[in-house]
């Protein structure tokens with residue numbers, strides 16, 4: 292195997308990095324399909340990885356209209372937790388690198404399955420970022436007669452009843468407390484910023500209150516309907532206008548390159564876009580930590596599989612167009628084209 296072009300990517304052959312860079316530089320229309328692995332190194336769990344369980348629930352089973360109907364309090368606690376977690380982490384160099392590529396290349400379209408708001412916070416140009424599964428920070432009224440939608444609602448907690456409990460709230464079970472005593476004996480810290488420490492409500496040993504529907508977020512417009520998270524749940528239609536824009540873009544001409552980043556490619560239509568791009572002539576590059584996770588249709592000759600952490604791989608492979616990206620997204624070098 293040839294030496295790596297980059298000390299940051301010791302396991303990727305030089306020839307693959309070179310052929311990708313050469314193709315990227317001449318690519319005019321580029322598609323990226325993003326998944327939860329993009330945000331993994333920011334500290335957010337993926338759906339199907341080790342962090343895919345929330346308490347005893349499979350995260351994908353809480354993301355359904357049926358779960359919300361059966362227990363809106365539980366589903367809001369799950370989403371309030373995810374809003375809080377995502378607000379407390381930062382975009383990583385891959386989010387910044389993709390945002391920079393969007394500024395550098397007019398013909399670059401990004402389709403994201405992520406609802407965490409990190410691409411937006413990395414200043415990814417909004418007209419080039421299409422959110423297939425909605426956003427944690429959009430909320431909408433469930434009343435059939437209202438349907439009010441509020442975008443970019445970053446209030447955390449969205450209502451007081453959904454505040455993350457702290458150790459002062461004494462909702463931890465005895466099993467949790469015993470484990471904490473053990474941690475403390477081993478020198479683990481018990482507070483952040485000197486205040487009471489927030490409890491991790493994804494842990495089944497932290498008790499959750501049963502919230503009455505009255506305590507959940509209600510519509511500021513009709514003052515009656517219950518609000519729900521503005522994400523697409525399993526069994527629901529994807530946003531029609533977003534799908535139309537993506538399809539129009541795909542149909543508009545040949546596509547040179549499709550990057551599939553940090554997704555298990557299990558959920559359609561996202562999993563099928565690489566194949567659609569291929570039909571329009573694209574070569575496909577997969578960036579994933581797990582060699583087994585290829586997009587629908589698999590890989591073909593001329594494609595690339597860059598195995599590794601997206602936060603490291605993406606800025607490296609885009610470097611020939613975007614220059615060096617620092618930790619906070621600052622440009623530390625100049626583009627060479």
Ligand code: OAD
Nearest residue numbers: 326327328331337338339404553554555580581584600601
């Ligand atoms: P998954 O959890 O299914 O897959 C995450 C992918 O990221 C896996 O292929 C991992 O191998 C990969 N991965 C993990 N850490 C990585 C890292 N540091 N760098 C690169 N890759 C890494 O998440 P998605 O594919 O995004 O839908 O899931 C798709 C949809 O299923 C989600 O949008 C959500 C979920 O149910 C809805 O909620 C509608």
